[in-house]
Amino acid sequence: MSDPLPTPAAIAAALPPAPRSVTRGRAAVRAVLDGHDPRLLTIVGPCSVHDTDAALEYAGRLAAAARRYGDDLVVVLRAYLEKPRTVSGWTGLLPDPTLDGRGDVATGVRRGREFLVAAAATGLPLAYEFVDPLLAPYVADTVSWAAIGARTVASQPHRHLASGLPMPVGMKNCVSGRLDTAIDAVRAASLTHVLPVVGPDGRLTRVRSIGNPHAHLVLRGGPTPNYGAAAVADALTRLTGAGLPPRLVVDASHGNSGKDHLRQPAVVTDLAAQVAAGNTALAGVMIESYLTDGRQAPAARPLRPDVSVTDACLDWNATERLLQTLARAAGARRGRMTPVTASTVTAPSRLLADATRYEAGP
Ligand SMILES: O=C[C@H](O)[C@H](O)COP(=O)(O)O
Numbered sequence: 011m012s013d014p015l016p017t018p019a020a021i022a023a024a025l026p027p028a029p030r031s032v033t034r035g036r037a038a039v040r041a042v043l044d045g046h047d048p049r050l051l052t053i054v055g056p057c058s059v060h061d062t063d064a065a066l067e068y069a070g071r072l073a074a075a076a077r078r079y080g081d082d083l084v085v086v087l088r089a090y091l092e093k094p095r096t097v098s099g100w101t102g103l104l105p106d107p108t109l110d111g112r113g114d115v116a117t118g119v120r121r122g123r124e125f126l127v128a129a130a131a132t133g134l135p136l137a138y139e140f141v142d143p144l145l146a147p148y149v150a151d152t153v154s155w156a157a158i159g160a161r162t163v164a165s166q167p168h169r170h171l172a173s174g175l176p177m178p179v180g181m182k183n184c185v186s187g188r189l190d191t192a193i194d195a196v197r198a199a200s201l202t203h204v205l206p207v208v209g210p211d212g213r214l215t216r217v218r219s220i221g222n223p224h225a226h227l228v229l230r231g232g233p234t235p236n237y238g239a240a241a242v243a244d245a246l247t248r249l250t251g252a253g254l255p256p257r258l259v260v261d262a263s264h265g266n267s268g269k270d271h272l273r274q275p276a277v278v279t280d281l282a283a284q285v286a287a288g289n290t291a292l293a294g295v296m297i298e299s300y301l302t303d304g305r306q307a308p309a310a311r312p313l314r315p316d317v318s319v320t321d322a323c324l325d326w327n328a329t330e331r332l333l334q335t336l337a338r339a340a341g342a343r344r345g346r347m348t349p350v351t352a353s354t355v356t357a358p359s360r361l362l363a364d365a366t367r368y369e370a371g372p
């Protein structure tokens with residue numbers, strides 16, 4: 011099979027542009043990570059998007075909740091269109107929009123981008139895991155928080171990609187539970203690199219990244235969880251030992267829930283207690299949630315639009331309760347915090363304008 015794909019520029023030109031809320035969302039996430047904004051980053055949504063209409067219904071509900079809790083939370087929608095697999099399985103809407111292994115990427119990038127632009131138009135910042143660096147230029151301008159996942163965090167191309175992405179990037183600890191690879195990834199992403207990227211015209215183009223000052227660690231557990239206060243403190247010690255800022259996000263799902271979605275509320279409650287107790291290094295929490303509880307096989311027919319086809323998710327009502335719990339905790343933390351002033355800001359932002367994140371040529 012040899013099937014040329016439409017270029018990123020052609021896909022983008024056929025759709026409305028990414029809304030301005032994307033850059034506002036990036037600024038909000040950076041402000042939280044820098045400690046300039048006391049709110050809690052709350053990254054929430056389905057494990058994967060397989061039905062864009064149902065996912066937009068979810069986005070509408072989340073956008074309303076984000077407004078309700080806006081004093082305490084920066085709510086970001088998980089809008090994941092690519093899935094990393096341990097061995098094999100459905101790889102996501104972008105590479106396989108028909109969910110049957112045909113791999114109709116041309117339809118996937120068109121439908122996927124259309125979804126991302128519509129989801130961003132709700133005003134929610136979007137979270138996205140970059141699995142295939144070749145596909146990044148089709149979607150990156152719609153994303154406000156990015157993940158490099160537990161299965162790719164050791165990969166040099168992913169670290170180099172992250173070093174040039176114009177949004178904060180969370181590096182997840184390995185599936186084995188090891189933190190050192192993710193901490194190395196944070197350091198690598200903060201540096202400048204020369205790398206090939208797919209340009210808007212589809213040509214491989216050599217660029218120099220300027221380094222991502224907002225790469226950070228995401229604790230997602232492994233064979234055992236790492237969300238408890240002792241594990242969080244240990245991770246912070248390792249970060250500062252590596253010369254990195256003490257800030258991290260904790261994923262309540264995956265290894266931290268033992269892949270049992272019904273354990274996520276207990277994890278979130280524990281994290282909320284750490285936040286309420288004043289842990290300012292805990293910048294954010296991730297939750298896997300969708301319209302209806304549980305999961306179904308991607309091969310299920312009829313396929314339900316409202317149930318995850320990858321990891322099992324919490325339903326909307328359970329999610330609402332957790333958002334309220336986190337908002338109360340963040341409010342309590344804010345009450346304990348001294349306002350950040352210029353003299354207490356230790357790491358000046360090295361941000362350049364998004365458009366100049368990649369310099370042309372080395
Ligand atoms: O988040 C989803 C899954 O955990 C991830 O894609 C890996 O899934 P797998 O182990 O079933 O392949």
Ligand SMILES: C=C(OP(=O)(O)O)C(=O)O
Nearest residue numbers: 057159160161182230264
């Ligand atoms: C695959 C994911 O996470 P992890 O890389 O932690 O397994 C995910 O968040 O969808």
